[in-house]
Amino acid sequence: MVLLNAIVSGILFGGSLALLAYGLNLCFGVVQVIHFFYGQCVMLGLYIIYSATVLWHIPLIVSCLIAVAAIIILNVVVQLAVVQPLLKAPMINQFLALASIMTILENSAMGIWGATYKGVPISLPVLTIGEIYIRTSNLIAFVGCLIVVGLLYLFLNKTYTGLAIRATAQDKEMASLTGMNPRIVYVITLALVGALAGVVAAFFVPIYPVHPHFGGPFTVMAFVIVILGGMGNLAGGFLAAFIIGVVTMVVSFLTIPEGGPIAVYLIFLVVIVFRPQGLLGVRERTG
Amino acid sequence: MKRLANLPTGALLFILLLAIIFPFAPLSLYYTHVMILIFIWAAVTTAWSYMARFGMISLCHGAWMGIAAYTSVLLFNFYHLSPWMGMWLGLLGVAIAAGVIGYACFRFGLIGHYFAVTTLVITELVALVIIAFRHITGGRLGLSVKPLGTAPLYFQFESKVPFYFAALALLLLSLYIWRKIDQSKAQKALAAIGEDEVAASSIGINVVRYKTGVAVISALVTGMGGIVYGQYIMYLNPITMVSIGASLVIVFMGILGGMLTLWGPMVGAILMTGLQEYIRIAYGTVLMGWAWVAYGVIIVVMIIFLPEGLHGTLIEALHKRRMRKAARV
Secondary structure (H helix, E strand, C coil), X not given: CHHHHHXXXXXXXXXXXXXXXXXXHHHHHHHCCCCCCHHHHHHHHHHHHHHHXXXXXXXXHHHHHHHHHHHHHHHHHHHHHHHHHHCCCCHHHHHHHHHHHHHHHHHHHHHHHCCCCECCCCCCCEEEECCEEEEXXXXXXXXXXXXXXXXXXXXXXXXXXXXXXXXXXXXXXXXXXXXXXXXXXXXXXXXHHHHHHHHHHHHHCCCCCECCCCHHHHHHHHHHHHHHHCCCCHHHHHHHHHHHHHHHHHHHHHCCCCHHHHHHHHHHHHHHHHCCCCCCCCCCCCC | CHHHHCCCHHHHHHHHHHHHHHHXXXXXXXXXXXXXXXXXXXXXXXXXXXXXXXXXXXXXXXXXXXXXXXXXXXXXXXXXXXXXXXXXXHHXXXXXXXXXXXXXXXXXXXXXXXXXXXXXXXXXXHHHHXXXXXXXXXXXXXXXXXXXXXXXXXXXXXXXXXXHHHHHHHHHHHHHHHHHHHHCHHHHHHHHHHHCHHHHHHCCCCHHHHHHHHHHHHHHHHHHHHHHHHHHHCEECHHHHHCHHHHHHHHHHHHHHCCCCCCHHHHHHHHHHHHHHHHHHHHCCHHHHHHHHHHHHHHHHHHHHCXXXXXXXXXXXXXXXXXHHHHHC
């Protein structure tokens, strides 16, 4: 019965992970850059919400919107100042540049907010269904993230801008031939990715207290999901998020808290060596 | 190009002589401490560049340092095995880990950022395993070496001078191996592999063997760096030594100085360690975080404008000037 509890919380965790991985995947699919400071964006969003609500007494909803806006601006600035000049550079240079931004964000957070845990005090009730306990905050995050994923899907498939993003992801030259400016599409994509990170931060507020190194594990986790589902494969990423969520929770429950991430990383190593195209991906490489 | 990358023998010997008499100069002990750190990091970064200069950007060198250092220190703390013996077991562990992981990565053609990300996950994995076995390793709190005072048989000294020479020897070894690789057939093979793996294997180069070989050598020297560091500081911590942060420090030093030349990684290590120590002493730990922010910005700017690093760019500029002069004459 306790194991069932772990599985349920794993599925709920998977919802947030799905949204995280969706952003990373979108960035990889469209701009073809690994968004290496993605978890750090979430971390920054949490800090901004904390400052706004606890220190400046702004209502929670408003401060969440402020955080989303701030993360969008950050991502657009990074896109224009760092990614754009490096688009033609080797992938590894882009990767290292974004890794440096990760260092910049973590240490800035350390300098501004200090190394201690900070959290917004919100207490939500715990639901009980039979013998299964569900934290309302996790449930809200789960439902909220699924709704946002749904909205994103509609945006990418039904609106003109969304179609332009998908077209650029599929064939950049062809898309620009038909009059879409890839630069603008990239900026829009990064803004969207930033918005997703901000939304994840908003849903994480009642669940986690934040500290400067909060983001790292989430970046790696989202990355593992993206690889597992196949890079650029949004449906695969969605499925993989739930697998990873359940594995993390169940293994952590059965062994020690570190067991979950260790199992996830081992899965990652096996997948990247033996099935680099991911669970649902199509093998493209011939080497 | 090759001659330019190397200083004349006379100058080299002079610098070496200066390095040897340095710890006996009437200077504060603190400078010896800074030099030891610089030597260790320069050796490790040079070892990292064995791979990086051929396009294999590894983010798990912190893990190699950690595996070697933890093995040797744990054997000493629990079984009273001298680090002089334990270090071989630690290095064996590192060699096996690097060999297995390298073989798996290279056999299945993980290159570029895929390789970088895989090594990153390995780093996190090693750090988490160390944290998970907290009843042995002390977990996040770190692990102290049992102090014995001055005990040469156990690689413990109260004076900094023996560590100074150990670190200097390690640096010289690391540079020597760089030269050896550079002069050997492996350099040509690895350069070809770095350009195009498929083409290289089609002319009969055993891609997996060369790449795994250089990965193991690089990991071994890095492991030695970890052991010297552990014995000198007498304290190991999975966060500062093994996790992403530590591995990124090595990468940053390499990029800052330039990973393509012999002296590049050393220039990077001198600049970063020196600056870090200066800021720590002059402004205290509060500013350390902001120093890292500044490093991050500098690295981003370097990657965009000077992808060859400070030393690499300087060499290139000198080379161009000489070529122009030669053309004029």
